[in-house]
Amino acid sequence: MGITFRKETFRDDYTFRNSPEHVRRFPFPFNEDAYMYAVNIEPHVVGPKGSVLENLIDVDEHYVAEMQDRALVLAEDPLRCQSLPHMTLAGWDLLELLMEQQALGYPEHFTLSRDGDRWRWINRPLGIDDTFTFGDTSTLPYGPMEYITRQSQGDFCILDQRDGNLWMDAGMVTTQADWSLDFDIGMNFFEWHAPVPLAHEKGIFTRALKFLTNIQQGKPARRLNWTMTINPRLDTSPENYHKWGPDRATVTPENVGQKVHLRVELQSFWRLPRSNGIVFPIRCYLIKMDELVTQPKWARRLHRVIRDLPEELATYKGLTRYRPTLVEWLSKLDDGSPTSPGFGPD
Amino acid sequence: MSTGTTKLDVVVSDVVPVNELVTRFHFRRRDGELLPTFSGGAHVVVEMRDGDRTRLNPYSLMGSPLDTREYTISVRRDDVGRGGSLFMHRQVEPGLDMVISYPVNLFSLDLRARKHLMLAGGIGITPFMAQTAQLAGAGGNFELHYTCRTASLGTYADVLQQRYGNRVRLYHDDREERIDLERLLSSQPLGTHLYVCGPAGMINWVRDRAAALGWPPETVHFEHFAAPQPGAPFDVTLAVSGKTIRVGSQQSLLEAIEAAGVDPPYLCRGGVCGQCETNVISCDGKFIHNDHWLSEEDHRSGCKIMPCVSRFEGKSLVLER
Numbered sequence: 051m052g053i054t055f056r057k058e059t060f061r062d063d064y065t066f067r068n069s070p071e072h073v074r075r076f077p078f079p080f081n082e083d084a085y086m087y088a089v090n091i092e093p094h095v096v097g098p099k100g101s102v103l104e105n106l107i108d109v110d111e112h113y114v115a116e117m118q119d120r121a122l123v124l125a126e127d128p129l130r131c132q133s134l135p136h137m138t139l140a141g142w143d144l145l146e147l148l149m150e151q152q153a154l155g156y157p158e159h160f161t162l163s164r165d166g167d168r169w170r171w172i173n174r175p176l177g178i179d180d181t182f183t184f185g186d187t188s189t190l191p192y193g194p195m196e197y198i199t200r201q202s203q204g205d206f207c208i209l210d211q212r213d214g215n216l217w218m219d220a221g222m223v224t225t226q227a228d229w230s231l232d233f234d235i236g237m238n239f240f241e242w243h244a245p246v247p248l249a250h251e252k253g254i255f256t257r258a259l260k261f262l263t264n265i266q267q268g269k270p271a272r273r274l275n276w277t278m279t280i281n282p283r284l285d286t287s288p289e290n291y292h293k294w295g296p297d298r299a300t301v302t303p304e305n306v307g308q309k310v311h312l313r314v315e316l317q318s319f320w321r322l323p324r325s326n327g328i329v330f331p332i333r334c335y336l337i338k339m340d341e342l343v344t345q346p347k348w349a350r351r352l353h354r355v356i357r358d359l360p361e362e363l364a365t366y367k368g369l370t371r372y373r374p375t376l377v378e379w380l381s382k383l384d385d386g387s388p389t390s391p392g393f394g395p396d
Numbered sequence: 397m398s399t400g401t402t403k404l405d406v407v408v409s410d411v412v413p414v415n416e417l418v419t420r421f422h423f424r425r426r427d428g429e430l431l432p433t434f435s436g437g438a439h440v441v442v443e444m445r446d447g448d449r450t451r452l453n454p455y456s457l458m459g460s461p462l463d464t465r466e467y468t469i470s471v472r473r474d475d476v477g478r479g480g481s482l483f484m485h486r487q488v489e490p491g492l493d494m495v496i497s498y499p500v501n502l503f504s505l506d507l508r509a510r511k512h513l514m515l516a517g518g519i520g521i522t523p524f525m526a527q528t529a530q531l532a533g534a535g536g537n538f539e540l541h542y543t544c545r546t547a548s549l550g551t552y553a554d555v556l557q558q559r560y561g562n563r564v565r566l567y568h569d570d571r572e573e574r575i576d577l578e579r580l581l582s583s584q585p586l587g588t589h590l591y592v593c594g595p596a597g598m599i600n601w602v603r604d605r606a607a608a609l610g611w612p613p614e615t616v617h618f619e620h621f622a623a624p625q626p627g628a629p630f631d632v633t634l635a636v637s638g639k640t641i642r643v644g645s646q647q648s649l650l651e652a653i654e655a656a657g658v659d660p661p662y663l664c665r666g667g668v669c670g671q672c673e674t675n676v677i678s679c680d681g682k683f684i685h686n687d688h689w690l691s692e693e694d695h696r697s698g699c700k701i702m703p704c705v706s707r708f709e710g711k712s713l714v715l716e717r
Contacts, residue, residue: 146433210507266498267402323433326504
């Protein structure tokens with residue numbers, strides 16, 4: 051039994067929806083009724099069946115539609131995918147990781163067979179069957195990173211590790227929450243995090259860097275991050291701000307449930323074996339308010355989190371304009387009763 | 397979050413004497429699967445069950461990263477050391493089941509380099525065995541200068557010369573051959589990165605000369621795992637776990653902490669990676685710092701210690717463990 055892939059769009063008519071099963075597996079990011087930054091990093095190990103952690107690289111019902119949306123973004127703007135010259139080896143590392151993980155988790159959809167460096171990759175949902183030589187870029191239609199990330203949900207940053215720092219030296223970034231690979235390429239960990247408020251004062255980045263540079267092979271880690279997006283648009287990039295920024299002024303009490311989406315990023319961190327780099331997949335999950343509030347615990351908790359969010363964070367996440375409308379709408383679903391501990395629905 | 401790395405169950409598949417001091421050990425996975433891929437410069441920590449004592453020593457992987465059917469390490473016998481190398485030489489035989497860590501790389505190639513200039517001294521040749529194999533496979537530009545005491549102690553010199561011809565230069569101490577470091581470092585093309593692995597004196601000499609000649613620090617890479625030095629026994633109180641322990645003369649502080657059932661994180665066990673850094677709560681005595689991790693200021697302050705390689709002499713020491 052495989053996944054039934056939805057036909058849907060993340061632009062124009064926005065037909066994106068979550069099936070009821072996918073609503074229940076949504077990675078709701080709040081385990082209490084308030085939110086503040088923390089170094090919320092934990093080992094990336096397999097989680098419960100039916101959750102987004104059932105496999106370490108998650109493939110879901112949006113896979114085919116997301117890959118089509120990525121192809122559209124790249125056709126308009128090829129700079130969303132960049133790899134500095136010394137990062138090709140890391141690209142092969144990533145290709146191996148994603149092929150192995152997808153074939154392991156979803157054998158009905160993906161098959162990888164290897165005979166020495168002669169590899170065959172079958173991707174049934176996208177109708178791909180390619181044979182190539184591992185390590186020989188001329189045997190693939192794209193560079194190794196671009197090839198495999200056109201077939202993998204989520205954005206991918208590949209970080210080179212040197213001089214005790216991490217450097218954003220390659221990536222495929224088309225489903226981002228308002229940041230730009232083209233702007234950040236070549237920057238180090240502190241440079242690309244410079245715009246984040248409050249966290250510097252808390253010394254969070256110094257500690258996080260120390261942790262990340264010590265990530266070991268075979269021991270990936272993960273964390274959740276979140277923001278909100280108006281309309282189910284994957285590509286909320288600075289380059290396309292003129293297309294999505296004004297949407298934030300369109301939220302009304304009548305359309306909150308359909309327009310406002312919680313956007314959760316499952317970020318994971320993996321040591322790459324040949325290049326000694328780190329890959330940082332940023333997997334984006336969207337859920338519209340109407341879907342989210344089918345789980346009463348999530349409705350109550352989200353109301354309290356958004357209502358009490360510090361102003362700097364609300365500004366950084368771009369919520370300022372529609373926050374009052376959203377809080378008012380959510381307040382009607384919050385009877386004040388306590389919420390159970392943990393992330394999951396009741 | 398993690399104590400060390402994931403472990404691998406291996407079997408010793410071969411033991412090969414290389415010369416009068418060095419023996420090579422081959423490991424395969426017990427389940428017959430391939431070992432994890434690694435990058436040139438990586439090491440593994442080998443667990444040695446020596447009676448009721450467990451030793452954990454790091455050794456560079458020296459095989460080709462392109463071939464993960466087996467891992468190989470080379471161990472130089474140290475007759476006056478703490479016994480790890482003697483255990484490997486005397487007690488490890490083909491067929492023995494052992495446990496090693498996943499590979500960890502604290503001496504990685506900088507893949508931006510236009511050229512890799514490598515300087516090895518003695519057994520410091522081992523990480524370069526893997527790095528040269530990795531670069532040769534990828535058509536990389538490297539040059540290796542290798543200093544050894546005598547031709548017969550030039551471990552793998554013959555193999556390297558056979559593989560790479562005049563990209564490898566040998567220097568024998570007994571023939572009074574010396575690297576002309578000044579000239580070597582002054583005549584490199586822009587974009588060259590320098591790597592050095594060998595005795596502490598050699599590393600310091602190369603780093604000092606490179607700095608004096610204006611090499612940017614980020615282009616100079618070195619690996620020096622300090623082996624823990626023996627010393628006088630001392631007592632330590634572990635405040636968090638509420639234990640008082642004695643560190644034996646042949647034991648490291650980290651080993652004594654582990655023997656008491658407390659498991660600080662570690663990766664290199666050689667004073668380099670920083671994982672086991674421990675806060676000092678109080679002390680009356682003097683520290684013998686042997687690490688390359690803490691700053692001089694940290695050393696002077698007496699507030700921190702790296703228990704993998706450093707020791708203490710005095711009346712009392714209380715650590716936050």
